[in-house]
Structure formats: structure tokens, C-alpha cells
Amino acid sequence: MAGRQPPAAFRIRLKDGRELQLIRLLRVLPGKRVVGEAVLDGEHVLAKLFVDKRSARYWSREHAGIAALTKAAIPTPAALLAEALPEGGHVLLTRFLADARSLLEVWQSLPDIRPAATDASEALAPAFALLGQLHAAGLTHSDLHFGNFLQHENRLLLIDGDAVQTHAGPSLPSAAAARDLAMLIAQLPRTWDGALAPLLEAYRHNNPHMPSTAEQAGALKTALAWRLRDYLDKTGRDCSLFSVTSRFRRFEAVLRSERNRLAPLLDDIDASIEAGSLLKRGNTCTVASVLTGAQPVVVKRYNLKNLRHALSRLWRPSRGWHSWREGHRLRLFGIPTPTPLALVEERWGPLRGRAWLITEHCPGIDLLTHLDPDSAPPPAEASALQILFATLYRERISHGDLKATNLLWDGKDVQLIDLDAMQQHRSDAAHQRAWQRDRKRLLRNWPPDCVLSEWLDAHLPAG
CATH class of the missing domain: 1.10.510 (Transferase(Phosphotransferase); domain 1)
Structure with a gap:
């Protein structure tokens, strides 16, 4: 049962000779634990198989915890069977709640x-x-x-x-x-x-x-x-949330829930970009909207302009890596941004080359187009802007390129995009300097004496 994909259905013999049939896997911790829907004597149960060397310890702790919850009348699925397995390891069965x-x-x-x-x-x-x-x-x-x-x-x-x-x-x-x-x-x-x-x-x-x-x-x-450290660490390692593979020539991190949908795209990203709808073609990046099935995603390729540029990036985390992590930081904080779905980097051992970032497609319209300079934002947009910037300010996050075209209104929230220069600052002093730059950059999108600019100046955190 090694790996994250043991057989989808298999049988386990219990001490009394009965067979427990696993019919659907719900969670696999390689070399440690398998959790799934099973059938025993015609009854559907939730089975937890503890398979590593310390299985007795974890199994007994799980069983004791369920017993403590039950004794205290804390609602929890009832334990039905807990025993050692004849061929090693332990099993714990609880009531299966089909519609939970x-x-x-x-x-x-x-x-x-x-x-x-x-x-x-x-x-x-x-x-x-x-x-x-x-x-x-x-x-x-x-x-x-x-x-x-x-x-x-x-x-x-x-x-x-x-x-x-x-x-x-x-x-x-x-x-x-x-x-x-x-x-x-x-x-x-x-x-x-x-x-x-x-x-x-x-x-x-x-x-x-x-x-x-x-x-x-x-x-x-x-x-x-x-929680922040733990979550950001998970974005770069193989776990239940992320599928991560690291080889000498390629690093790939994908939201596990999106792995199957994105597999054809990841097989040949550049070809998918060329076949997609080009949104931007520049020296340092190329951006395209690409269909994956019936759903579009946005693919951003971080280019290397020349040999000097390539050499300067070799030892540093790529801009794609930075945006991948910062996007997940924002999502964890509840700050609206298109979900980062996958990251791919060219590698030569520890050296890095080009990178590709794949995110959800946001159908919103940028604020430079959407907002009228001669009036204050409508109530929904005004509320969303105030919540967005209050949260960014409180968490000491600066964007680094706060053009109005990097803010998209999706009908409910203001989505923040282009996170290449985003940073969460450790000190108030560093954050204040960065926030003042962000604030000034945002206000430069409109004439200083227009109604919208005056509204923003009055409602953005002053710093």
C-alpha cells in the first residue's frame, strides 16, 4: 500500500477471519495511514488502517480519543471495531456517514x-x-x-x-x-x-x-x-493539498484537486500558450488565456530576455515562484486574487531558468476602465476597495505595482493580480515606505483633482 495511490479496492483479513473490503479511498498518508469507505458483513463503515512501525501508538491514541468524545457526549461517529491486524498494523472502524x-x-x-x-x-x-x-x-x-x-x-x-x-x-x-x-x-x-x-x-x-x-x-x-508558515511550506512540497514533483530539469507544483484537469496543459505549456488567446507579449513575460476543458485559465510565462538576464536569475527563486507563494498567501488571508493552480520551473539541479504560473481566469474588468473619474465608486465597489486596502495595510502587505489595471472588479470583489513584486513586510518602517509608494502609484491612475482620486485619497489608509 505504498504511495498515494494504492489499489482503489482491496481486501484486508481481520483476526476473526472476516474480510474487510476497501471500496473507496478517501485519504492516503504514504507508509503511515489509509482511510477509506469499506464494507464489512454487508455494512458500510469508515476504515482507518494504521500501517507504519508506530501504528499501535497512533491507533490506540485515535481509539482513546473517540472514547473520550463519546463519554463526554461530544457528537462523533461511533467506533465499531478496533484491533491489530494479523499481518501487521492496526485497524479502526467507525460508523460511515454517507451523506455527511x-x-x-x-x-x-x-x-x-x-x-x-x-x-x-x-x-x-x-x-x-x-x-x-x-x-x-x-x-x-x-x-x-x-x-x-x-x-x-x-x-x-x-x-x-x-x-x-x-x-x-x-x-x-x-x-x-x-x-x-x-x-x-x-x-x-x-x-x-x-x-x-x-x-x-x-x-x-x-x-x-x-x-x-x-x-x-x-x-x-x-x-x-x-498557520501561515505551515501553509506556505506546503505549497512547495508533496502533500494532501499539493502535488509536487522535483526533477533535475523541472520543478512542478499543482493544486492536487486540479492535477487531472491541468495535465494536458502541463504536458506542453508553450504549445498551449500559442494555441490560446494572447493577453500580453513582452520581453519579460508572456500571458495567455488557455482553455482546459470548458474552463479558461491564465498562463503567465516568465521569459529570460538575454544571457545576462538568465545568469542573474539562476540562483534566485523565479518570479513565478514568488507569485505562486504570494497568491496562496493572499488566498489564505481571504484577500481576493485568482487562485494559483500550478507552477512549473525549468531547473538545472539547483539553478533556475524560465517559469510558468497558471491561475484561475478572472472575468472581471480593470478599475481603470470600470470606475468613472468624475464620481465616487458605487457602494459595492467602495466597500470592496475599503476592505481590500484595510486588510492589506493591516497585514503589512505591499503590492509593488499598484496600477489600476492590476485591480479587477468581478461584480463582488476587487481582485488583485500581477503579484510579482508583492511582499509582506516584517517591520512597520519598511511597510510604511512601501505602502506610500503603492498609495501614490494607485492615485496616479487618475487626475489628482478628479472626484474619484479625492475619494480614494480620503478612504485609503493614510499610513
Whole structure:
């Protein structure tokens, strides 16, 4: 069962001689764990196979965590069988919830996840309420992401018993509660920072012993920094989110969910560019819209102008690599930008050559074309602009080339594109200098005495 693609269907013999048939794989951690839908005695179950040398440790921890949740009346799929396998490893079977959806799936299906959206708040509140119930029972969970909450038959369940910890004593240590709460808050876009009150109230309803404001703020700062580091690290290595291959002559990173759709394009990117609709042809980059099936994507090739330019780029991360990471940084923060789908780099061992970045196609219209210089932005555009720049400013992010043509209105959000020079600054001083350059560059798009320019000057962060 090595690798991420073991046989789609296989059988495992249990200690009592019965056969467990795996019929659909849901998750594979190579050499460690296989999770899938299975059938035992005609009943569909969720099977977790623990196959590495330390399988007994992880299996027993998972089983103990489910038992602790069940004892505390925390909704979780019931354990049906837990035992060692005759040929090595361990198995844990739980009830299979055929029509369950993870909170992540629910979240991603929402048409609007901005803080003001009622559906978004209503989807999140039960998770915070469930966390309050967990803490009131003296339990914590060390992996609180949206994928570990399941919505089933109008209630929310908590899964992943391996992450559950029991704390002795009359009450849960406030530091442990603050850590869990911070981890769950960190899953939200940064635009939610000022809209957490209803979610915290849902938590408080089940656990009135809230961490102090200072303790919670410290835990959240730590959680946000860890989540950013962890996510950006994943963009460059093979994992459940990204399919990454690195060979002597080529590096390739693809959103795993998009790998099959993009495979024909990745086989010959330059030919696809030539066959697509050219958007820009320059010395340093070529941009084209390319159809993948019925859906267009945007392909940006980072060219090397001459030998001197090529030599200057050999040892540095490519501009494509930089844009790939910065695009995912923005997406993690909830800042609108077309989703980066894939990155390809020419390599000669550690040396880098050309690069190709593939992103979602944004059908929006640029703000230079869309906005009327003689009037303030319409209410929807005004709100989107204020949210965008307030978030960028708060996170100390500068764009580096803030032309109005790099801001696209898609009917709901202002999408930020062309991230080659984007940077998140470590110091306030560096950010202030970069922000002033961004601010001035944006305002130069329109005459200084026009209504739109005056509106922007009044509503952009002053710095």
C-alpha cells in the first residue's frame, strides 16, 4: 500500500477471519495511514488502517480519543471495531456517514464568505459552540481545522480522535483553551478579525470560562504565524493539498484537486500558450488565456530576455515562484486574487531558468476602465476597495505595482493580480515606505483633482 495511490479496492483479513473490503479511498498518508469507505458483513463503515512501525501508538491514541468524545457526549461517529491486524498494523472502524459534509466543504460552497454574510456566520457558529462543549468537558483538540467537523443530519460532529487530549483537574487550563480557540479562529480569512463576537458568544454559551483577552490575543498571534508558515511550506512540497514533483530539469507544483484537469496543459505549456488567446507579449513575460476543458485559465510565462538576464536569475527563486507563494498567501488571508493552480520551473539541479504560473481566469474588468473619474465608486465597489486596502495595510502587505489595471472588479470583489513584486513586510518602517509608494502609484491612475482620486485619497489608509 505504498504511495498515494494504492489499489482503489482491496481486501484486508481481520483476526476473526472476516474480510474487510476497501471500496473507496478517501485519504492516503504514504507508509503511515489509509482511510477509506469499506464494507464489512454487508455494512458500510469508515476504515482507518494504521500501517507504519508506530501504528499501535497512533491507533490506540485515535481509539482513546473517540472514547473520550463519546463519554463526554461530544457528537462523533461511533467506533465499531478496533484491533491489530494479523499481518501487521492496526485497524479502526467507525460508523460511515454517507451523506455527511465537512465544514470545509460547506464553507467552500457558500456564495459569500464575507463577515457580513449571514449564511457564513450561521455555518461557523456551531463549530465554535461545539468547541465550547469540548472544553467544558475538560478535553482539547490539537488539529482544529474545518475538515475535522462533519455536518450530518442537522448537527455538527467532531472527528479525528488522534488529536483529542484529556486534561485532569476541575477545569481546563486557560492556555489550552486559548490555543484551541486561536487555532479555530486562524482558519478564517483575516477579513473576519473584527467580526468574531457572534462566534465567541456561541463558544461562551457552552463554556463560560473564556480565556482572558490578552491570553487569547497572544495565542491567536502564535496560531496565525504557524498557520501561515505551515501553509506556505506546503505549497512547495508533496502533500494532501499539493502535488509536487522535483526533477533535475523541472520543478512542478499543482493544486492536487486540479492535477487531472491541468495535465494536458502541463504536458506542453508553450504549445498551449500559442494555441490560446494572447493577453500580453513582452520581453519579460508572456500571458495567455488557455482553455482546459470548458474552463479558461491564465498562463503567465516568465521569459529570460538575454544571457545576462538568465545568469542573474539562476540562483534566485523565479518570479513565478514568488507569485505562486504570494497568491496562496493572499488566498489564505481571504484577500481576493485568482487562485494559483500550478507552477512549473525549468531547473538545472539547483539553478533556475524560465517559469510558468497558471491561475484561475478572472472575468472581471480593470478599475481603470470600470470606475468613472468624475464620481465616487458605487457602494459595492467602495466597500470592496475599503476592505481590500484595510486588510492589506493591516497585514503589512505591499503590492509593488499598484496600477489600476492590476485591480479587477468581478461584480463582488476587487481582485488583485500581477503579484510579482508583492511582499509582506516584517517591520512597520519598511511597510510604511512601501505602502506610500503603492498609495501614490494607485492615485496616479487618475487626475489628482478628479472626484474619484479625492475619494480614494480620503478612504485609503493614510499610513
